[in-house]
Amino acid sequence: MILHVDDLGYHDLSVHGSKIYQTPNIDKLAGESVRFTNAYANYPRCVPSRYAMMTGGYPVQNGDVPDDGFEIDNIPDNKNFIKAIDGAGYQTAYFGKWHLGEDPKELGFDTSVAAGHAGSPISFLYPFNEKKGKGKSKKAPIKDLDEISKDGDYLTDVLTDQVAQYIKNRDKNAPFMAMLAFYNVHQPFEAKEEDIKRNRKEIRAFDFGDTPEYIKEGTGRTKMRQDNATYAAMVENTDENVGKLLALLEAEGILDNTLIIFSSDHGGLSNDGTKQRNLATTNYPLRAGKGHLYDGGIKIPFFVKWQDKLQPRDESSLVMLMDVLPTLTNLTTGKNLETEGQNMLPVLNDTEEWDDRTVFWHSSKARPTNTGDTKSSAVREGDFKLIHWYKENRFELYNIAQDPGEQNDLSKAMPERVRTLSRKLNNWKSTF
Numbered sequence: 001m002i003l004h005v006d007d008l009g010y011h012d013l014s015v016h017g018s019k020i021y022q023t024p025n026i027d028k029l030a031g032e033s034v035r036f037t038n039a040y041a042n043y044p045r046c047v048p049s050r051y052a053m054m055t056g057g058y059p060v061q062n063g064d065v066p067d068d069g070f071e072i073d074n075i076p077d078n079k080n081f082i083k084a085i086d087g088a089g090y091q092t093a094y095f096g097k098w099h100l101g102e103d104p105k106e107l108g109f110d111t112s113v114a115a116g117h118a119g120s121p122i123s124f125l126y127p128f129n130e131k132k133g134k135g136k137s138k139k140a141p142i143k144d145l146d147e148i149s150k151d152g153d154y155l156t157d158v159l160t161d162q163v164a165q166y167i168k169n170r171d172k173n174a175p176f177m178a179m180l181a182f183y184n185v186h187q188p189f190e191a192k193e194e195d196i197k198r199n200r201k202e203i204r205a206f207d208f209g210d211t212p213e214y215i216k217e218g219t220g221r222t223k224m225r226q227d228n229a230t231y232a233a234m235v236e237n238t239d240e241n242v243g244k245l246l247a248l249l250e251a252e253g254i255l256d257n258t259l260i261i262f263s264s265d266h267g268g269l270s271n272d273g274t275k276q277r278n279l280a281t282t283n284y285p286l287r288a289g290k291g292h293l294y295d296g297g298i299k300i301p302f303f304v305k306w307q308d309k310l311q312p313r314d315e316s317s318l319v320m321l322m323d324v325l326p327t328l329t330n331l332t333t334g335k336n337l338e339t340e341g342q343n344m345l346p347v348l349n350d351t352e353e354w355d356d357r358t359v360f361w362h363s364s365k366a367r368p369t370n371t372g373d374t375k376s377s378a379v380r381e382g383d384f385k386l387i388h389w390y391k392e393n394r395f396e397l398y399n400i401a402q403d404p405g406e407q408n409d410l411s412k413a414m415p416e417r418v419r420t421l422s423r424k425l426n427n428w429k430s431t432f
Helices: 024-031 047-057 081-087 155-169 194-203 229-251 321-333 414-430
Strands: 002-005 034-036 091-096 111-113 175-182 214-217 220-223 262-265 302-305 312-313 358-363 376-381 384-389 394-399
Touching: 002 229, 024 229, 024 262, 034 111, 034 229, 047 081, 047 321, 081 321, 091 155, 111 312, 155 175, 194 229, 229 262, 262 321, 358 414, 376 394, 376 414, 384 414, 394 414
Parallel strands: 002 175, 002 262, 034 312, 091 111, 091 175
Antiparallel strands: 034 302, 214 220, 262 302, 358 376, 376 384, 384 394
């Protein structure tokens, strides 16, 4: 089972150091998992990141990346993980944010609920397809919601209940693979009033010391405090729902034999650009956030639990979201499909280390107005990460192991390393 949270930053979990957000259920899951300390999204925004995860490859097509309105289709069978898993006898179901077209069934899922084009809900509060407040929403409504919800409902609770019903009513003679892609914790910032009040009280009592509220970054600002009570409530509601599903798996007697993957699609929304906006969180001590190729934008929480089969531990191997479905496909079918994503089972089983892996990013859909980033590409090999702002032909080089906050640019001190990594990055980019 895959639990995939939208816009959740690496430091949005108390297990990763948040002093504001309380996430006891996810923390417990992390303690029982292989906890990847070098896990990355393939892109710092939703559509390309999700495309990479579902196709097992880098999200680049003809020198560009998919964006809002993209339709995932025509995936050949030799690259279609869902069809492979389904063909191995698994029941496959998708719940929640898709953002890759009309229906996950087009990729091969047997069941889908509340998916579609929408990148975020019109509202998290019932009725979900009606905007709260002034004006009309330009967003597409999310299908299925009217039939499965009622007055007083909160969207994340509704989707979790749908997953629970699916698990309870599944064909128990066949295995299943289910993915819950939370719309939480993406905008709009809406939560239950009692949760907001509790967090507002806690935040008011918290001493942020001399931490500034914002610093300059890119074309705008980086938020430096986790002081948004509504966002805090959304994180904690997500944690509650993760707890519900873990308890259900245990009650059904299948927790020990269910592989669980917990992840986010990229960093938290901490940055604006030339247009100031209401920001959600901070990814500090990582640099920047959603939209940026600094680690605040692409480093993600990533835990894999399989009771009695995987030894819980911190794992430093470099992995990416594009590795998820190659791993599950190898596990369920014994096959490796033709994609750039890799089967992580040797790493999970602690028989291989991927500390020197080379991985790439290409961010061609920059949003200097909304998130403050400009067009860039990056490569990480081992401990070193090179970022190239290719329109400006500007480089920055960081030793991530020694400088996880990316504050000490080594590009002038290590020109040979810049040349070597730049050559590898350009060679990769020459393939598209």
